[in-house]
Amino acid sequence: MLSDKSKKFTLIEISDEDVFEAMRSIQGYIDITPADFREVYKAAYGLAKMRFMQTLTAADIMTEGVHVLGENTSLYEAALFLAEKGITGAPVTDAQGKLSGVISEKDFMSCMGAEKRDSFMLIVARQLRDGKNLAENLNGRTVGDIMTAPAITISADTPVSRISSIMGEKNINRLPVLDSSGSLAGIVTRSDLISSFNMLGDGDA
Numbered sequence: 001m002l003s004d005k006s007k008k009f010t011l012i013e014i015s016d017e018d019v020f021e022a023m024r025s026i027q028g029y030i031d032i033t034p035a036d037f038r039e040v041y042k043a044a045y046g047l048a049k050m051r052f053m054q055t056l057t058a059a060d061i062m063t064e065g066v067h068v069l070g071e072n073t074s075l076y077e078a079a080l081f082l083a084e085k086g087i088t089g090a091p092v093t094d095a096q097g098k099l100s101g102v103i104s105e106k107d108f109m110s111c112m113g114a115e116k117r118d119s120f121m122l123i124v125a126r127q128l129r130d131g132k133n134l135a136e137n138l139n140g141r142t143v144g145d146i147m148t149a150p151a152i153t154i155s156a157d158t159p160v161s162r163i164s165s166i167m168g169e170k171n172i173n174r175l176p177v178l179d180s181s182g183s184l185a186g187i188v189t190r191s192d193l194i195s196s197f198n199m200l201g202d203g204d205a
Contacts, residue, residue: 068092097183
């Protein structure tokens with residue numbers, strides 16, 4: 001979710017008439033064509049966007065009020081919870097409310113016999129071929145049994161550029177954000193990251 005800070009920076013389209021009027025408003029002789037002006041603008045806009053993105057942090061794009069699951073939650077309850085919330089994963093907390101891991105569709109698929117890069121349909125095909133029950137390895141287990149731990153986390157002041165690098169390097173879709181006391185303050189998802197990159201457009205006039 002983008003903060004008020006990031007929402008302020010939206011692209012305003014510049015027309016040819018805007019360019020001509022801007023050039024006429026500058027006193028003195030300007031040896032530049034409207035096309036050249038637009039190219040300069042695009043280049044300047046790109047630099048400004050890059051500079052702004054370097055100042056954007058997790059605090060600016062994270063989602064607060066995070067949906068959380070407990071370690072002792074059954075996998076049935078966890079799957080139902082994720083489905084009802086329309087999300088594919090969530091942070092996991094221990095009995096003291098401290099972050100202990102993250103659970104996602106990947107963890108469920110892994111527990112069902114998925115290997116790296118296996119699709120859900122491939123898992124289904126393999127299970128049917130072998131005459132197995134898809135949920136066989138999930139029954140009677142809890143979130144704490146299959147979650148990914150320890151969780152990879154970031155702080156509220158982590159730059160967006162660094163968040164992008166972490167997600168790419170670790171092949172993950174969400175990063176819990178911890179405050180100075182180590183408590184869960186929010187979460188940054190890949191969707192949040194993409195929104196932050198797209199919010200300024202490409203600078204086309």
